[in-house]
Amino acid sequence: MTLLNNDQENVENDSAEEAPRLSLRAAARSGPEPLRAADGLWRKVGHLLRRDVLGIAATTYLVLLLLTTVVGSFVLADSARNTNLHLRFVPPLSTQYGWEYVLGSDALGRSFLAQLTVAARTTLLISIGAVIAAAVVGALIGTVVGYARGRLDKVAMRIADVMLAFPSLLLALIVLYTLGAGLGSLILVLALARIAMYTRVARAETLAVRERVFIRASRAFGAGSLRIVCTQILPVIANPLVALATLEFALVMLAESALSFLGLGVHEPDVTWGGLIAEGRNYLQHAWWIALLPGLAITLTAIATNVLAELVRKAAESE
Template structure:
């Protein structure tokens, strides 16, 4: 009986259950800021997926007569609504096309670091003390170097490319997921439902991936959303320093770097890609705050339209 009372309070939202997606959608509509952030991020993802195919030629076509054209120059066409760069290329088209590389680097680094870090964290939290100490010392070695400084040193040695940038940024973020996962596993493995699974003869792999990982996953997803914004800012910083993505490839950070010499005469060259970075980062932070509440069974009632007394009554009756 005690075990049946403990399980509901620790069970995360399972998106595979019927109606779970609709349930999350309803909770999203109750947070207007998170809803606007989600819509904006969907637009950014669509730009990253289809932008190069639709506007790739326009983003590279030079027109020296229209160099540094100011914003809202509609006489040149709707693509010049944000102005043009020093070679007369429309900024709107370039921002849309640059979204692909920016999102690719951030998504690749986050997925890689979360996969490796979570796997090592599960092993460190569930395995014996010796294995745990070895893995944690590895995390300490990585954390002993400032992440951005480590990326700068490595990218000065290796040729700048999307692959190298993803690998470098991913390695610097592995300890975040490793330490978080290990701390969660150390607490979850002592819960009653895990002990019951051991008594019933479940294998270690089944216990880790069937019972422990689903409880840890919401925390990892929330951290990954925040980390996505951090990695995107790190990529923009490296591109701004000139050791990130190199022309003819473009990212938002590289566009800001290219617009820096024209800040006094053509501020829009750096302003619009910088605004894209700010809005995307802000949207990720707002969405991550919503996810932290939506995936937490103890706080989910705030988005489901129920009162705190109703939530307490359901818990006591359950």
């Protein structure tokens, strides 16, 4: 009887010791809690959209804007470049010169519909490029320093504080003066101005995630820091970063338009909405549409993006 009792106790002890290992192994393999979070975000955004009329209108506008920009910028590319001084300042809704002049013409007789469409392509390309670049670099830096902690974390946060305190317009002047105005320079300067924001958000989210069970399980089974950061942490913290990027798009677009209006943006043959406003301010009395229409496009795009960003934020917070 004594031997049987001892054997039973040994079996129970072995089972008790093995249970945490099995639990850790299951957590490490089930892992990607990460992937479930990423999938759920867009399902929740779609669910919120079905109950939000303003959200549906904003999403419809943005989809139409993208389709018009992609298709129209190729169809109307020649009309945006061809000048005809006999058709200077044709007013909007004029049908006698063809559908291309439905929004009038500019000081060189170019179709303003074509100008507006091509400008939309450049503005969106710069804004999307700057947001993606800032989000990727900022997320990587914030995740690494948040996971590593220590002196690297302190140095990165002090640099982020300096970047956030540094006037973005002055930074733009320095970079654009050094590199010269252009598409790449604008994307670079706008991305540099926003990297610190993504870094701080990614770091905060990483600090909240780094001690979860599946992270500790991965460490216990020998996963390297780089693998944990790339496959375990980044997918989990992606949702708040996506919400931030959606909101930042409108701010970056407005910043780009301001720089273009001041003459620090792209130059001919490229054109942006901000550049069209700068051109149209000289003709406000007799060609008001040159400044009004791109300004209206910027306003509607910013409002639609902010409405969509609010829905993404709500969906991310409910994860």
